[in-house]
Each structure stands twice: as structure tokens, then as C-alpha cells.
Amino acid sequence: MTKLGVIADDFTGATDIASFMVNAGWKVVLFNGVPSEAFDAQDTDAIVIALKSRSIPVNEAVELSLSASAWLQAQGCQRQLFKYCSTFDSTAQGNIGPVTDALMKFLNTPATLVCPAVPDNGRTIVHGHLFVKGELLNESGMEHHPVTPMKHSSLKKLMEAQSVGLCGMINLDKVKNHPDELAREIETQLANKARYFIFDVLDNQDLLTVARVTAHFPLVTGAAGLGYAIAALDEHRALSGKQAMHIDARGASVVLSGSCSAMTNQQVDFYQQRASSLALDVEKIIQDPAYLEFVSQWVIAHASDHLAPMVYATQPPQIIELIQKHYGAEYISDRIETFFSSLAKSLTRAGFNKFIVAGGETSGAVTQGLNIEGMVIGEPVAPGVPWTQVLNKQQWVILKSGNFGSQDFFQKAQEHYHE
Ligand SMILES: Nc1ncnc2c1ncn2[C@@H]1O[C@H](COP(=O)(O)OP(=O)(O)OP(=O)(O)O)[C@@H](O)[C@H]1O
Ligand SMILES: O=C(O)[C@@H](O)C(=O)CO
Numbered sequence: 458m459t460k461l462g463v464i465a466d467d468f469t470g471a472t473d474i475a476s477f478m479v480n481a482g483w484k485v486v487l488f489n490g491v492p493s494e495a496f497d498a499q500d501t502d503a504i505v506i507a508l509k510s511r512s513i514p515v516n517e518a519v520e521l522s523l524s525a526s527a528w529l530q531a532q533g534c535q536r537q538l539f540k541y542c543s544t545f546d547s548t549a550q551g552n553i554g555p556v557t558d559a560l561m562k563f564l565n566t567p568a569t570l571v572c573p574a575v576p577d578n579g580r581t582i583v584h585g586h587l588f589v590k591g592e593l594l595n596e597s598g599m600e601h602h603p604v605t606p607m608k609h610s611s612l613k614k615l616m617e618a619q620s621v622g623l624c625g626m627i628n629l630d631k632v633k634n635h636p637d638e639l640a641r642e643i644e645t646q647l648a649n650k651a652r653y654f655i656f657d658v659l660d661n662q663d664l665l666t667v668a669r670v671t672a673h674f675p676l677v678t679g680a681a682g683l684g685y686a687i688a689a690l691d692e693h694r695a696l697s698g699k700q701a702m703h704i705d706a707r708g709a710s711v712v713l714s715g716s717c718s719a720m721t722n723q724q725v726d727f728y729q730q731r732a733s734s735l736a737l738d739v740e741k742i743i744q745d746p747a748y749l750e751f752v753s754q755w756v757i758a759h760a761s762d763h764l765a766p767m768v769y770a771t772q773p774p775q776i777i778e779l780i781q782k783h784y785g786a787e788y789i790s791d792r793i794e795t796f797f798s799s800l801a802k803s804l805t806r807a808g809f810n811k812f813i814v815a816g817g818e819t820s821g822a823v824t825q826g827l828n829i830e831g832m833v834i835g836e837p838v839a840p841g842v843p844w845t846q847v848l849n850k851q852q853w854v855i856l857k858s859g860n861f862g863s864q865d866f867f868q869k870a871q872e873h874y875h876e
């Protein structure tokens with residue numbers, strides 16, 4: 458029986474929590490948006506729905522999240538987790554507070570947990586303040602975020618500004634030294650009208666304590682660490698989880714890199730010294746209708762190389778700046794994404810069954826090109842970046858966030874293939 462339904466407010470956040478739960482031994486399936494049909498979830502521990510609701514208008518975020526919650530409930534997920542960013546990305550209008558309130562009403566619960574802590578990634582909570590690698594959230598760089606600048610670190614302040622109720626705070630001393638008293642503490646604070654419980658969390662042990670004491674809450678909210686703790690506490694997880702995903706070495710693979718982050722630039726530099734590589738010509742993407750076929754044929758010609766061929770648009774920031782000035786940033790981004798989407802589609806027709814993709818937006822475009830509705834989450838190549846198998850297909854995909862993974866990521870991903 459499925460144990461947990463997860464509603465994630467963005468795509469890389471969805472793969473992040475899915476990967477943490479798989480690491481704890483669960484079998485996890487991820488859907489891109491709310492599926493239109495039912496899913497037979499019998500041997501699945503968690504279903505994750507990836508939405509794009511972090512920064513859209515509040516009423517749309519609420520509506521989308523409620524429809525995800527209703528679908529998950531219909532698949533048997535009585536318990537649900539609302540996944541938002543571990544840096545609590547939101548404004549005083551939302552969307553974390555309003556979505557949480559709406560889900561609480563829908564799932565008919567007077568209390569929930571607010572827990573963005575991910576100790577493995579340096580997200581900790583002390584005296585109710587959120588830290589990012591030892592820095593207060595509002596001094597971590599997040600105060601400059603273009604869409605959701607985080608101007609406070611107090612989770613109480615942040616949550617109460619965008620929701621209808623009060624926070625209940627439980628400090629580190631209680632979590633670490635008096636775990637047996639936590640259940641009573643929750644009852645006392647509930648009687649005092651607390652709705653959103655914020656526990657201090659410094660390490661994974663604290664997360665396990667928090668997950669244990671809130672195991673009866675029908676709804677919890679937070680980030681990937683909470684997913685890990687809930688899965689790790691499940692005594693039956695070994696029955697269904699930790700099966701290595703069989704990624705079939707037969708069939709060809711390709712690396713598609715559209716990310717221009719510092720880390721991806723390093724990964725592309727490293728990989729192009731070892732494998733056949735083709736840098737995309739931006740002018741030809743725009744001007745030459747035969748270019749897609751030319752690039753497809755180049756990839757196909759290298760299909761049986763020892764390492765997968767790589768096609769990349771990745772460039773360092775100073776070159777990107779020039780290209781964007783010349784063509785317009787939005788226009789050129791869109792053209793490159795569409796090119797990757799069409800290339801992926803054309804390579805599938807040519808027998809390619811493994812796609813290693815770099816970049817959040819690029820991943821969205823490739824997912825669309827491959828017409829992916831859902832995927833099973835496999836083993837991670839780097840923290841938060843798992844191999845995935847497309848539902849009901851012999852097709853495998855990695856979607857790498859810009860700054861994730863080590864220098865040898867593209868090569869490392871291919872070490873997971875099996876004969
Ligand atoms: N040479 C280029 N010139 C201009 N734009 C480019 C070039 N190469 C890639 N792009 C665009 O840059 C954007 C990169 O965004 P993407 O989300 O894929 O990567 P990222 O921002 O590094 O990843 P993440 O969002 O996961 O951190 C895409 O829209 C892509 O089309
Ligand atoms: O929680 C995080 O930090 C990430 O999963 C995320 O939400 C990326 O957008």
C-alpha cells in the first residue's frame with residue numbers, strides 16, 4: 458500500500474525529495490503534473506507529483522495543489538507531504554502558507570509540521586531560525602533572490618505572515634534531550650491554538666525524532682530531509698526498496714547540456730576531453746532548417762562510442778551575455794530549449810533510450826520532447842540527482858540541476874549501466 462503522497466512545488470524539488478526517499482529504501486514514482494488517470498500504486502511506497510506552483514499566483518497554486526492532493530487521496534495516499542524549497546522560497550503573499558492552509562482544510566487536520574531542515578545540505582533550524590550552511594537564511598544570499606527574496610530567517614515570522622494561524626515552537630533542548638515529552642508538548646501547544654509546529658533540527662537524528670513524534674499528522678510540510686526521515690522510520694521499507702534500477706546498457710545514450718551554470722561548465726569541459734562532443738551553433742539553430750537533422754545524424758554516427766556523445770549549448774557567462782545581448786535572452790533561451798526538445802524526440806526514433814540532461818529548463822524541454830508523464834526514481838549519481846526510468850518504457854533519464862554533481866558527473870552516470 459502506498460504510504461505517502463508528496464506534492465512538490467517545483468520539478469527539481471520533486472526529484473530531490475524522491476531521491477532522498479529512495480536512498481532510505483523506498484520505491485518512489487514521480488509524475489509530471491497531476492495525472493489524468495488512476496495509477497496502480499500497490500508496490501509503491503510514495504508517489505510524488507511535481508507541480509510548477511512556487512511562484513505562480515496564490516489562487517492558482519492553491520487550486521493546483523488541491524487537485525494533486527485529491528488525486529493522491531484517490532490513489533490511497535491518506536498521508537501527504539507538501540514539499541517546498543529548503544530555503545522556504547515564498548513571499549508574504551505565499552505560496553507556502555495559503556497552500557498549507559488549503560491542504561489542512563482538505564485533509565481535515567488542525568495541525569501540521571513546518572520543517573524545511575535538510576542537515577545533509579546544511580539547512581538547519583535553531584530557535585526557530587533557518588540556517589543555510591551556518592548562515593542565517595536572510596544573510597545566505599537568498600535575500601537577493603530575484604523572485605522570492607528572503608528577508609527574515611524566523612520561520613515563525615515567515616509562516617505567520619502568509620497563513621491564517623499561529624506557530625508552535627519546540628526548541629533544540631526538548632528535541633535532543635526530552636524526546637519522550639514531545640507528544641505532551643504538542644498537545645499543550647495545540648490547546649493554546651498552535652497550528653504549525655516548528656521544531657529545531659540540527660542533524661538527521663533530530664529529524665528522525667521529529668518525524669516520529671508527528672507520524673500521526675495526516676499532513677506534514679517541508680523539504681527533502683523530512684522525506685528521508687519518514688522513509689527511514691518505515692520498518693517495512695526493506696521489503697520494497699533498495700532494488701538497484703536496471704539501466705540497460707543496450708541501446709544508445711546521449712548527453713544533452715543546456716545549463717550554463719559554473720558547475721555544468723566544468724562538467725562539459727571535463728567530458729569533452731574524453732568523449733565525442735558537439736557545441737551547438739546558435740546562429741544555425743535560428744537560421745538553418747536543416748541543422749536539426751545534421752546534429753541528429755552526428756549523434757547517431759557516434760551512437761556506439763565507448764562514452765555517450767555530448768551535444769551542448771553550455772557556455773561561460775561572458776559568452777552567454779554577448780549572445781543574449783545580440784538575440785534577446787528570452788528568445789534565444791526558448792529557441793535552444795525547443796531545439797533540445799526536438800533533438801531528443803528525433804533521437805528516440807533512432808533508438809536512443811538513455812538521456813543525460815543538464816539544466817532545469819532544459820530538462821523541462823526534453824521531458825516534453827520525450828512526452829514523459831511519469832518516472833520511477835532509481836539510484837542517485839549525485840545527491841538529489843537520480844537515474845529515473847520512464848513509466849512503462851525501456852527508457853531512462855537523468856535530469857541534472859545546474860549546480861549539482863561533481864566534475865565527472867556525465868561519465869559517472871554511465872557507470873550505472875548493466876549488461
Ligand atoms: N549558448 C547559449 N546562449 C544563450 N542561452 C543559452 C545558451 N545555452 C543555454 N542557454 C539557455 O540557458 C538556459 C539555462 O537554463 P537551465 O535551467 O536549463 O540551466 P540552469 O539554470 O543551469 O539549471 P537550474 O535551473 O537547474 O539551476 C536555458 O534556457 C538555455 O536554453
Ligand atoms: O529543497 C530544495 O532546496 C530543492 O529541492 C528545491 O526546492 C529546488 O528548487
